[in-house]
Amino acid sequence: MRKTVAAISLGIIIAILIATALLIHPFGYPPSQMDDYIIENTQSETGANNAVTSVVFDYRGFDTLGEATILFTAVTGVVMLFRKKKRGVAK
Amino acid sequence: MIMSKIVRTISNLLTPLIFIFGLYIIIHGHLTPGGGFQGGAVFASGIALLIVAFGSYNIQKKLKEHHLSILESSGALIFIGLAFGGIATVFFYNFLVGSSFFGHIPPTGFNPGDIWTGGIIPLMNIAVGLKVIAGLSVIVLVMALASSKIEIEE
Amino acid sequence: MTGSIFNIPFLAVAALVGIALYIIISQRNLIKLVMGIVILESGINLFLVTLGYREAGIAPIYTNAPEGVMVLPVPQALTLTSIVIGVAITALMLSMIMLTYRHTGSIDSEKSRKMKG
Numbered sequence: 001m002r003k004t005v006a007a008i009s010l011g012i013i014i015a016i017l018i019a020t021a022l023l024i025h026p027f028g029y030p031p032s033q034m035d036d037y038i039i040e041n042t043q044s045e046t047g048a049n050n051a052v053t054s055v056v057f058d059y060r061g062f063d064t065l066g067e068a069t070i071l072f073t074a075v076t077g078v079v080m081l082f083r084k085k086k087r088g089v090a091k
Numbered sequence: 092m093i094m095s096k097i098v099r100t101i102s103n104l105l106t107p108l109i110f111i112f113g114l115y116i117i118i119h120g121h122l123t124p125g126g127g128f129q130g131g132a133v134f135a136s137g138i139a140l141l142i143v144a145f146g147s148y149n150i151q152k153k154l155k156e157h158h159l160s161i162l163e164s165s166g167a168l169i170f171i172g173l174a175f176g177g178i179a180t181v182f183f184y185n186f187l188v189g190s191s192f193f194g195h196i197p198p199t200g201f202n203p204g205d206i207w208t209g210g211i212i213p214l215m216n217i218a219v220g221l222k223v224i225a226g227l228s229v230i231v232l233v234m235a236l237a238s239s240k241i242e243i244e245e
Numbered sequence: 246m247t248g249s250i251f252n253i254p255f256l257a258v259a260a261l262v263g264i265a266l267y268i269i270i271s272q273r274n275l276i277k278l279v280m281g282i283v284i285l286e287s288g289i290n291l292f293l294v295t296l297g298y299r300e301a302g303i304a305p306i307y308t309n310a311p312e313g314v315m316v317l318p319v320p321q322a323l324t325l326t327s328i329v330i331g332v333a334i335t336a337l338m339l340s341m342i343m344l345t346y347r348h349t350g351s352i353d354s355e356k357s358r359k360m361k362g
Contacts, residue, residue: 021255051305061183074333
């Protein structure tokens with residue numbers, strides 16, 4: 001009973017994915033209004049030659065701040081999971 | 092677990108080249124493809140090569156987790172300090188464009204790159220690079236230490 | 246109808262996501278479950294990068310650039326963040342699997358179910 005429900009729902013999800021892949025815009029001609037502005041004005045407003053770095057650190061700096069917080073939290077979690085109760089037991 | 096003499100010699104020769112390549116990718120982030128995250132990942136994979144070749148117990152004697160956590164926290168504090176530098180206009184304002192320190196404006200179109208351009212972007216690249224180096228090294232070192240002690244205890 | 250039958254990269258993304266969902270539903274070994282989640286992550290990153298491709302485009306960098314139109318830079322910036330989040334999630338999941346093995350002695354999701362104490 002559980003296996004038939006799982007198989008039917010997996011089939012429906014894969015059908016929706018394939019239909020979306022065939023109906024999306026043709027590959028190579030994306031709609032681009034914001035990116036034309038960024039490519040034109042990168043060198044005069046930020047002074048960097050690299051458009052991707054200027055988007056990551058200047059036009060969308062808040063996302064980079066959130067990502068630095070996620071990296072810090074993951075490192076804290078990994079170090080906390082491997083602590084010993086008494087130091088110097090097994091060396 | 093320590094590897095044989097050939098592996099240790101080759102990794103002694105290769106590791107300074109990997110470190111220099113990672114630092115090159117971090118600093119030239121505003122001219123060529125790359126930046127803070129990519130260069131930090133290359134540097135941390137050099138440290139992972141050292142851990143695999145020499146054993147995690149020998150590396151832990153020289154490279155303690157306490158010093159790496161100080162490096163990571165200072166990288167985060169420099170990043171937030173630079174973000175608060177231009178608070179007179181908005182939160183993440185690029186306040187070094189036009190001045191003399193990292194503030195030249197490049198000519199439009201095709202040009203060979205000049206390293207003193209970019210405003211506040213190279214300094215933020217260095218801060219994020221420090222954070223990623225320390226973070227990924229701590230993850231690899233702690234997991235290698237924990238999985239080797241299981242064999243010792245049993 | 247907007248769309249064409251030649252969107253091959255988007256069909257590749259649909260295949261990757263479908264395989265990853267099948268692995269997550271049907272595997273019992275915990276390490277293989279983590280591999281399924283990593284494949285799902287890679288499929289979504291591929292989708293983000295191929296959303297912004299222009300016909301016969303070059304990289305959006307002005308240093309020694311050849312002739313041509315540039316591809317869109319914003320989806321590449323979003324993919325950078327997504328890759329770092331995937332690394333953080335994989336590190337935490339593998340640490341929890343190591344602790345589960347230490348506590349209960351097996352990495353089968355049916356046998357390590359009853360945790361006592």
